[in-house]
Amino acid sequence: MKEAVLIVEDEDKIARLLEMELSYEGYEVARASTGREGLALGLSGTWSVILLDIMLPELSGTEVLRRFRQTDEVTPVILLTARDAVPDKVSGLDSGANDYITKPFEIEEVLARIRACIRNRRIGEPAGQTDAQEEFPEISIGDLTIVPLMRKVTRGRDSIELTPKEYELLVYLMENRNQVLTREQIISKVWGYDFVGDTNVIDVYIRYLRKKVDYPYTRKLIHTHRGVGYSIRETEE
CATH class of the missing domain: 1.10.10.10 (Winged helix-like DNA-binding domain superfamily/Winged helix DNA-binding domain)
Incomplete structure (x- = not known):
């Protein structure tokens, strides 16, 4: 089964680049361009990783993350942010994000962060309920x-x-x-x-x-x- 990635990003150029590169790498990809749409898709699907922009229309990425974590504490979320100050990064991580990527970014870094999140989640998953x-x-x-x-x-x-x-x-x-x-x-x-x-x-x-x-x-x-x-x-x- 393919790993599935949800991209919540309102800048079409960035979203299309991410979708193209992730699809080329073999991921199943879905996109949302507003906070409300991203939250709805995030809660209705099963995702390996969610890439979540901070600055979104309708609902901010921070608010999307807060509401998402009330229901799902497991799915890895990587924040996409133009803010590179340490307090901003820590605030995002403390809100429930697993990682952050500062814009502008290199696609190789995005792919590496996604692989790390997927790997870390697999390590933490129980092999089965019997033992x-x-x-x-x-x-x-x-x-x-x-x-x-x-x-x-x-x-x-x-x-x-x-x-x-x-x-x-x-x-x-x-x-x-x-x-x-x-x-x-x-x-x-x-x-x-x-x-x-x-x-x-x-x-x-x-x-x-x-x-x-x-x-x-x-x-x-x-x-x-x-x-x-x-x-x-x-x-x-």
Whole structure:
């Protein structure tokens, strides 16, 4: 079965270029030129990746993403944006996007980002329900627990709500608990091997995680290793 990509882009020239190149690469492609049309198509179909422009008529890409994530937390969404400031990029990722591409872009970069999103999603998919509990057991450190099959995070008796990217980052840290992970390792695993961007995005997301899983509690679990990276462990440095 072919991978399917939805392009939500109101600039016809860009949309036609993406459609042509993706079709040539073997993807099934659909297009929408307004936010409302893109949201309707996104919710009514099964997509491998959605390419979503930020500046759209009728509904902005940010609003489309917000409404889409209320129903679908799994389908990868790559934002297309002319804004290249780090706060803008982080805001988009924190809204539920999996990645972003700054305009103008090279088509090779778009293809690489799509492949990375598809690959990362496959890695996170259970092979089947029969042995799913054994293959995807709970992950715990101290009183912090993740239930992967339910995407549930708790600390003690508290349920913690995370954005998709915060969740992926926490899972990676906890799967490698008690190990120091470099920024390069985190970028490669959580954002994809083909990610091209600022590594300080990691620092921002670590700060987000700490606010939710560390700061409200006495025992801190996430540790900074200056000049190297981060780790999650019970023992203090």
